[in-house]
Amino acid sequence: MSKQNKKYKNTLPQVLLPLPNADKDFHEEWDEGRDMLNVPNPFRAVFLGPPNTGKSTTVKNLLIRQDPPFEEVFVIHCDAEYTKEYKDVGEDVKMLSLIPAPEEWEGIKKTLVIIDDLELKTLPKDQKRNLDRLFGYVSTHKNISVCLCSQDPFNVPPIVRRCANLWVLWRCSDMDSMSICARKTGLKSDAFNSIFNDLLLEKRDSLWIDMTNKTPYPMRKNGYKVIEKQDGDDTRKNNARRDKYSEN
Numbered sequence: 001m002s003k004q005n006k007k008y009k010n011t012l013p014q015v016l017l018p019l020p021n022a023d024k025d026f027h028e029e030w031d032e033g034r035d036m037l038n039v040p041n042p043f044r045a046v047f048l049g050p051p052n053t054g055k056s057t058t059v060k061n062l063l064i065r066q067d068p069p070f071e072e073v074f075v076i077h078c079d080a081e082y083t084k085e086y087k088d089v090g091e092d093v094k095m096l097s098l099i100p101a102p103e104e105w106e107g108i109k110k111t112l113v114i115i116d117d118l119e120l121k122t123l124p125k126d127q128k129r130n131l132d133r134l135f136g137y138v139s140t141h142k143n144i145s146v147c148l149c150s151q152d153p154f155n156v157p158p159i160v161r162r163c164a165n166l167w168v169l170w171r172c173s174d175m176d177s178m179s180i181c182a183r184k185t186g187l188k189s190d191a192f193n194s195i196f197n198d199l200l201l202e203k204r205d206s207l208w209i210d211m212t213n214k215t216p217y218p219m220r221k222n223g224y225k226v227i228e229k230q231d232g233d234d235t236r237k238n239n240a241r242r243d244k245y246s247e248n
Contacts, residue, residue, distance in 0.1 A: 023141040026110070030214050036224050037065040041110055042139045043212055044163050046156060047149045048181060049170025054204050055149040058168055059114055060089050061223065062147070070145070071109035078117045086114070099130040107142030115148045120155040128157065135163040153177045167209040171196055185209045195219075195227065 028040035039045070039062060047055040063070065073093045075086050080095040087093070099115070113134065123131065136159050139146050148164075150156055154177055161184045169178055175193060182192040187209065195207055199221055207227075208220040219227040 023107075026143045027140075030212070030216055035065050035067070036217055036220065037062055038067050039145075039166060039210070040212055041066070041070075042143060042145045043166050044135050044139050044145070044160075045147045045166035045168065046160065046164045046181070047147065047168045048151075048153050048156070048172075048178065049168075049206070050151060050172050053170040054206070055168075055170070056085055056116060058206065058223070059116075059147045059149065060086075063089055063112060066110075066112075068110065070112040072111040073114070074111065075114045075116060076118065078119065085116070099127050099134060101126075101130050102133045102138050105134075105138050105142045105144060107138075107144070109143065111142075111144045113144055113146045115146070117149065120150060120157065121152075132157060132159045135160045139163075153181045156181065165211040165213075167207075167211075169207045169209070171200060171203070171205070182209070185211060199227065 027042065030040055034040075045059075045062070047058060049055055063073065073086075073090065074096055075093055076096045076099055077083055077085070078097075080097040083095070086095075105111075115131070120131075134144070134146055135148075138144055148156070148160060151172075153172075153174075161181060164184075167181065167185055169182065172178055175196065176189075179189040179192045183189065192207075199205070200207055204222075206222055208217075208223055210218050210220065217226055219229075221227055
């Protein structure tokens with residue numbers, strides 16, 4: 001034991017102390033008046049839904065509302081060389097075909113990484129490992145927010161489901177698979193289905209489940225319409241439901 005530790009051994013209070021972590025000095029927080037889509041950096045978001053429902057458009061909306069803005073944006077795409085999908089958010093967007101290893105991220109600038117249209121199920125082992133570390137370590141320690149877009153909930157790796165703190169979900173043909181992901185957020189299957197059946201009736205309607213630290217908006221429709229949990233039964237729709245939600 002060092003001399004410094006010996007000096008304080010008998011004077012420290014018997015509680016866990018909030019010791020600073022230099023790797024996390026850049027973490028942002030929700031504050032009064034912050035735009036609902038200005039999600040505090042670093043966040044780890046998963047966007048799940050069928051093709052042409054608006055996943056990439058939603059990611060772009062998060063990007064353009066960041067304040068302070070992202071200083072670097074990387075898009076990891078299956079067609080990185082030719083796709084023009086992200087050209088409208090700036091010419092400085094860096095297109096990549098592969099997910100870099102943890103040591104390749106500098107962690108100096110506020111950064112957004114978008115993973116779009118990768119076939120997650122068939123990723124090589126080294127790429128799966130890099131994806132896991134990006135969500136499980138790199139994001140919180142190297143000033144990086146991550147957005148992953150996928151059409152198939154079953155292909156989202158376990159560590160991504162575990163570490164994601166923002167979920168944006170669109171209706172798909174297999175709602176059971178979607179509810180599996182919803183349960184990772186603490187939302188029960190019957191409540192999840194009730195929300196979609198009662199509130200999200202259009203193809204492009206999305207459910208936002210926000211688990212970022214101290215979020216004032218834990219559940220939303222299409223980003224800006226707050227969904228609040230209510231007590232009691234919704235007799236107009238289904239007297240048997242245990243969870244009723246109404247749009248604020």
